Amino acid sequence: MKRRTQWLLSAVFLLIGFMVAVQFQTTSHETEMRDTRDVWEVREDLKTQQEHQQDLLEKIAGADQTIENYEKQSSREQVETLKGSIETLEKKIGLQKKKGAGVELTIRPIFDEGAGGQEYPSVSPHLVSRLFNELNTYGAEDISIGNERLTNLSPVRDVNGATYVNNRPIGSLPLTIKVLAEDPEKLQDHMKASPTQDIFNIDNMEIVFEVKEQLVLPKYDDPLHLEILEEAGG
Numbered sequence: 001m002k003r004r005t006q007w008l009l010s011a012v013f014l015l016i017g018f019m020v021a022v023q024f025q026t027t028s029h030e031t032e033m034r035d036t037r038d039v040w041e042v043r044e045d046l047k048t049q050q051e052h053q054q055d056l057l058e059k060i061a062g063a064d065q066t067i068e069n070y071e072k073q074s075s076r077e078q079v080e081t082l083k084g085s086i087e088t089l090e091k092k093i094g095l096q097k098k099k100g101a102g103v104e105l106t107i108r109p110i111f112d113e114g115a116g117g118q119e120y121p122s123v124s125p126h127l128v129s130r131l132f133n134e135l136n137t138y139g140a141e142d143i144s145i146g147n148e149r150l151t152n153l154s155p156v157r158d159v160n161g162a163t164y165v166n167n168r169p170i171g172s173l174p175l176t177i178k179v180l181a182e183d184p185e186k187l188q189d190h191m192k193a194s195p196t197q198d199i200f201n202i203d204n205m206e207i208v209f210e211v212k213e214q215l216v217l218p219k220y221d222d223p224l225h226l227e228i229l230e231e232a233g234g
Helices: 002-033 039-072 075-092 125-137 184-192 196-202 227-233
Strands: 098-109 140-145 156-159 162-165 175-181 205-217
Touching: 098 140, 098 184, 125 140, 125 156, 125 162, 125 175, 125 184, 125 196, 140 205, 175 184, 175 205, 184 196, 184 205, 196 205
Parallel strands: none
Antiparallel strands: 098 175, 098 205, 140 175, 156 162
8 A cells, every 4th residue: 555655656756747838838938039029029928927937836736735634634635636636637637538618610621622713721730729829828728629629738740741640630610629718608709809810710710619618628649658557546
């Protein structure tokens, strides 16, 4: 029992460290990407960094509370607490399916293939990344595109002219993107007013939004190389 508890405790700390590292990596990357900014952009960026910092502090406080609770419990209670912590952390980083209210986006061509001499459109990695960034800015909590769950480590790239997410092609139009949010209607309103819609229109695409009470997002399937979790559960 003691050895099993040690594995579980190690797994929790590993997951917490992974989340903090990913958050730090994302924050650093966003800061490096901007070279020229006006005063308003600097203020917005500062606000974003402060929010990231607050989020990290809350994660650290949560980890401290877990340790404190763990030390006060019996061996059986310790195991149950740690299992619950692992499950919560897995949900946060996308290792489990997630349900909730949100907005479903459908990206589809404005004109049918061949109509008016228009070439059938496809979504570039740049457009996908821009869309994801705006969704996150306006309150998205979890995102999936097709059958791919998005995480802070999900690569969006071009492979021989096709857009890949999580090292798999997203496919052709129409594309479905599911977004969980605390306030889906507010997120939808922000996105409808966003210039991203106009940018998609230029490339013969439109985004249709629909608020839904229940959406189911798939889990992130790619390995995270956290072998310790398998040993903890064995």
